[in-house]
Amino acid sequence: MTSSQAPSVDTVRTALSGVRDPEIHRPITDLGMVKDIQVQPDGRVDVGIYLTVAACPLRDRITSDVTGAVSAVPGVTGVRVALDVMSDAQRQELRRSLRGEAEEPRIPFAEPGSLTRVYCVASGKGGVGKSSITVNLAVAMAARGLSVGVVDADIYGHSVPRMLGATGKPTRVEKMIMPPQAHGVKVISIGMFNPGNKPVVWRGPMLHRALQQFLAEVFWGDLDVLLLDLPPGTGDVAISVAQLIPNAEILVVTTPQQAASEVAERAGAVALQTRQRVAGVIENMSWLELPDGSRMEIFGAGGGQVVADSLTRSIGAEVPLLGQVPLDPRLGEAGDDGTPLVVSAPDTPAATVLREIAERLSTRARGLAGRMLSVTPAGR
Known part of the structure; x- marks a missing residue:
């Protein structure tokens, strides 16, 4: 091969602009991750890449993506990728390019003009399937x-x-x-920082600080939707969320039984005190569909609608029943396997309802209703 057939450095750099950092989701050329490019006369290309940290968990993927992108350039006969690590100054510059000049991390979802819809998935008591609902809605x-x-x-x-x-x-x-990702969803959890499944023994201030870090220090990028899986009840975390993200909306999860609906009402009524909007109620474990097509209402009936009606009266604004999710053992099994039901069995009745709820929450207009507006009445 002659030197005229070898690609130019600019051509290789253009190809690298199509490679995105798998965590930040921006071109590596924009992030200052391309250290150097050397093209040999015979078409072999040496590419130097800066990793953000030495222990980057996705170094193999970055190497593979860079190799694939450069190999596709006409005239390239071989690719070698050499990895280096950013200096402290380079990491600081990267942070500034992503977060701006602010020294202290800010919560982007609480900033004026944020278009991210924030939903807090709440329940009055444990065992109603709140986390399963959260995960399936996110993936849908x-x-x-x-x-x-x-x-x-x-x-x-x-x-x-x-x-x-x-x-x-x-x-x-x-x-x-x-944050790591799975099924196209970014996720953060204290369990990722707490090896060995050790119990977390914290009081209120520590809980508040952990939540603040999750919201402010995690690089979420430009999210359309953020879901928070809240603990059951009306304790410290619910209060912290209201303080940190005042524009967050509440999704109340309940089961059909009367006892569950009563405590779910209390969880939703907290929104009156925190001045948050209740986006709706989701009834889980509504019935078991039998082989003959009939339904067995194992946990009673009507609890979700009772909660929705009660909250509508107490809040003074419509709180809809967003959907009734049938009882399906595969919902729990899919969670244990790490493959949510909307992925593992998308045609089941439960998955269908969950997708419909996700669609309703996704397509709701982003108007000014329910938002805190920074305006001051003018004097006469």
Whole structure:
């Protein structure tokens, strides 16, 4: 091969602009990750790549993506990728390019003008399937092409990573935390920082700080939807969320039985005190569909509608019943396997209802209703 047939450095760089960092989801050329490019006369190309940190968990994927992109350039006969690590100054510059000049991390979802819809999935009591609902809604929304994140805010009972099949670990770059992904959903959980399934024994201030870090220090990118899986009840985390993200909306999960609906009403009524909007009620375990097509209402009937009607009266605004999810053993099994039901068995009645709820929450107009507006009445 003659030198005239070898590609130019600019051509190789253009090809590299199509390679995105798998955590930040921006071109590596824009992030300052391309160290150097050398093209030999015989078409062999040596590419130097900066990793953000030495222990980057996705180094093999980056190497593979770079090799694939450069190999596709006409005239390239071989590719060698050499990995290096960014200096402290380079990481600081990367953080500034992503987060701006602010020294202290800010919560982007609480900023004026944020278009991210934030849903807090709440329940009055445990055991109603709140985490399963959260995970399936997130994956269903991501399948619709939305950029979705999940915060496992149930610090004591964290379970979202397992249900989502998220086995990766977060990566810290400067003051930013890069969250792992699964099924197209970014996720963060205290379980990722707490090896060995050790119990978390924290009081209120520590819970608040952990939640604040998840919201401010994690690099979420431009999310369309953020779901927070709250712990059951009306304790510290629910109050912290209201303080940190005042525009967050509440999704109340309940089962049909009367006892569950009564405590679910209390969870939703907290929105009156925190001045948050209740987006709706989801009834889980509504009935078991039998082989002959009939329904067995194992946990009673009507609890979800009772909660929706009660909250509508107490709040003074319509709180809809978003859907009734049938009881399906595969919903729990799919969570144990790390493959949510909307992926593993998308045609089941439960998965169909969950996708319909996700569609309703995804397509709701982003108007000004329910938002805190920074305006001051003018004097006469």
